[in-house]
Amino acid sequence: METKEALRIALQSLWANKLRTILTLLGVVIGVASVIAVVTLVNGANVYVATKVNGYGADVFTLSKQPAFTDSYADFLTYEKRKIIGMEDYHAVQNDCRHCLQVGAMQSSLGKIVFGPQSSSDTTIRGYTSLMAEMQNLNIVEGRDITQADEDHAAHVALIGSDIEENLLKGDDPLGKEIRVDGVPYTIIGLSEKQGKTLGQSQDNWVAVPLTAFDKTYGSSKTLTIYSKAGNAPGAMEAATDEARQLLRLRRHDLPGAPDSFTLETSDTLVGLWTQISGSFEAVAVAIAAISLIVGGIVIMNIMLVSVTERTREIGVRKALGARRSDIMLQFLLESGTMSLLGGAIGVIGGVGVAQLITLLLGFPASIALWSIFAGLAVAASVGLFFGVYPARKAAELDPIVALRSEF
Template identity: 60%
Template sequence: MDLKEAFKLALQSLWANKLRTVLTLLGVMIGVASVIAVVTLVNGANAYVDQKLNTFGSDVFTVSKQPTAITSFEDYTKFQKRKNVQVDAYRWLVEQCHKCALIGVQQTTRGTVKFSTESVTDVALRGWTSGMPVLNNLDIAQGRTFTQSEEDHSAHVAIIGTDIQENLLKSEDPIGKEIRVDGVPYTVVGVGAKQGKTLGQSQDNWVAVPLPAFQRSYGLQKSVTIFLKARGGSGLAMQDAMEETRVLMRAFRHDIPGSDDDFNLDQNDAFATIMKQITGWFAAIAIPAAGISLVVGGIVIMNIMLVSVTERTREIGIRKALGARKKDVMAQFIIESALMSLVGGIIGVFGGVLVAYGVTIVAGFPANVAIWSILVGLFVSTVTGIFFGVYPARKAADLDPIVALRSDM
């Protein structure tokens, strides 16, 4: 029996028992779909982290009271005991850091923004120095950024994100319009370029005002984040600038020699690295769990193939009486089992991709289909069918043709 005939017989057998075939494949379909969905979402998250979270240039780093991401309550408690980073530290670095090309400050809170009778709540409010758009790698789509004079004189001017423009100002030209930020009037002078969403959260729902004006409304006591751009680009220049900044900050904050820093230096990829670790842990847990579904699906396939062998005992006997060899019978049942599992794998691939993109549509979580994951899913499902089909195939091949022909089945 040639391979083509074996595939034809296998397809006929599967088609003759459509409902049983579908029910048999559920385990394989769920397992493959789970793997594809997890890999697709993890790849999408990692790609999106690289694209969106690395918003600063490769030569920009920050000084702050605590790290961008905290992974334990003990660390959180330790960092909260630190002194706040204040604007006077920024002024000190501006004067003393010779390996820094540009330095800026950001202070944040959340509040309400109004225009006319419309309002938007839970807006990210930012107090910026004039160089922050450059340090944040932010393009100004309309208008302009702050001037140094506006910063020095606490001018009530604002740069807004596109969500504020679309939700509040709508079709009106935003430049020159007056908005109220927690009741304080500001004149819009610029609109930031659209940044989209990161892990389902909009990055365009913000308003930035000059830092002195921001601190008049929200106080001077909150900790700030200092952004620094290394002179001479990334690589060694970056490390030199960070080391100089560390020395200057320790001197400014009177850290005891030999003690830990009581501030944090972060490069732009710090949060990205943590996010990739989290997605890696997620994949490490979810993929083995999906593998259990494949094993269960394989066991179901083996049981159904054993039932099929019992149901087709006379057919096997007739084939062997007509000259079919053991390897022909084995090939027929192994191909049938592998084909059944492959079909489940194909359905699982489509199901996994649909689930991943469904999560993207509903929750805004990014998805990125990896071709290798599809190929691996199909390969694993086929191997599962072959592995669990060997025992039923061997049992069918070992049947005595005389005993098989006498069967009443």
Template identity: 65%
Template sequence: MGFAEAINIALQSLWANKLRSILTLIGVVIGVASVIAVITLTNGVNKYVATKVYSYGADVFTLSKQPPVIFTYEEYEKFQKRKDIHLDDYEAIRDNCKACADVGALQSTTGKVVYGTHSSTDTSIRGWSWNMPEMSNLNVVLGRSFTPADQQYATHSAIIGYDIVDNLMPGMDPLGKEIRVDGEPYTVIGVGERQGKTLGQSQDNYVSVPITTYQRKYGTNKSVVIYIKAGSVGPALDRASDEARALLRSRRHDAPNAEDSFSLDTNATFVGLWTSISSTFFFVVIGIASISLVVGGIVIMNIMLVSVTERTREIGVRKALGARYTDILLQFLIESATMSLVGGAIGVICGSGVAKLVTVLIGFPSDIQIWSVFLALFVSASVGIFFGVYPARKAAILDPIVALRSEM
């Protein structure tokens, strides 16, 4: 029996026993679908995180009171005891850091925005230094961005996201309109480009105001995050981070051998941290999905044993006509591999569909990788071969006389 004929027999067997085939392959389908869905969603989030983080530029780093991610309550208590970073710290680094190409500052909170009879809640209210839109690669598609004068004179100017435009000013030209942010009036001078949703949360629900204006409204008792652009990566980034770090240590009177009383984070820090978290999640889910593959493989082995019993006389005839041990072994291995490969193909389709459905429903990013499809098909075929060895060997070692006599 040729290779193609063995595959044809396997497909005919699947089609002839549809319900049995579905029950046989369901474990492989679930396992492969889980693996594909996890890989697709994990790759999508990794790609999104890298894109968003690097939107500030690979040469940008931050100085903040505490790191962006805290893992233990002890760490949280430790970081909360640190002194706040103030606007004058930002100004000192801006004016004295020779290796820094650009320096910006950010503070944020959430609040209520009102225009006429429309309002929005849980809107991100951002206090930005005048150059932060450019540093964060936010394109102002309508109107203008902030100027140094807006920051110097604490003007009541605002750059808004498209959620504010769509929900509070539908069909209107937003430029020049007066909105109220937590009761304070601001004039809209610009609208940022659409950024869409991430993990179900809109990135366009924000109002940005000059940081000096922000502090007059919300006070100065909240720490500032300082964004610093080095100009290029490599040695320039090292020089800028070393100089900025030394300046801030000096201002905060950190002892020579003491650790920093602030956090310095580069884009590589953020991406590396996320990759570490997502990798752990990935391997845990893959381990769980592997259980389904093992269960599916055991079911395939059981069905192949049943198939060997049903076809004992056929095996005897083939052996009597000269079929060798390897011919019988190969036939049943091809059949078991084909069965699991079909299950793998269905699993790939189901897994990709689930990942894309999650993206459509909640905005969770997904990214299908071709290598993951081939890996899933390879793994499913390998499961079929591995669990098909025992039934195939049992068929191959049958005595032809006994096999021919079995149904007489």
């Protein structure tokens, strides 16, 4: 029997039992859709994090009380017990780090912004040193950044994210407008470019004021995050990070051989840690989805066994007319393989659709990985063929005389 003829017969058999075929496909569809959706979302998150972190520049590193990502509660408790990074630490790095081309610092808190009758709660209030927006790669589309003069005089000036302009100022020209940040008046001097959402959380609901003005309102007991730019010269990053680390270790009296009492992170560190965390999540999700594929394969095998029983007389007639064992096996293997491959194709479309829907509703970044589509189809077809071997062999080994006597 030619492969083309066997495929035609397999499709006819599947079409003749449409409802049973659809129900059989569900396990494969759910499994493949789950894998594709998870891989698409994780890949999108990886691309987003890499873009954002690298946006700070490959030559920028940070010094903070605790890392940006913590993968265990025990580590989190350890980091919480550390001393805060204060203004003295910042000034030590700023004044004594010879390999650091530029040094800035930031503090943050949550607060309420009021403009006329409009207000915004749970807004991130940032305390910036001069040129911090530049170091965080924020593009000022209107106005200017916070300057050293603003910092020296604790000036009541503010940069705002696009959410403040859209929701409070309603699109009016923000420059020169006065807003109240937790009751304190500030004059808007700059507007940042819109950044969008991440994991459903807006990245534009913030106001930045000079760090000295921030400390007057909120106090200096909050920990700082120090940003430093090392330059692009060969070995500049290593020299700057080593020097900054030694300066902080001396100031914080870290004993020789003891771990740092602070966290130093580069863009590569953050991307690597996030990739590790997301990779673990992806592995668990794929393992769970694999269970759906196995269940789907078992369902396919069960239905194929039923099909062999129902078509016993048909098999006997084909053998009596000269069909070989290989022809019968090919017919049933193609039937199970076609069924699972079709389920895989539907699952791929459904998985991409689910990922895009999550992106639309929650703002979670998504990026389709082509390898995952081909892998999903290949795995689906393999499941069908693997679980179709036993029913196909059982059909091929039927005695034609016994098969012709069957009542089915």
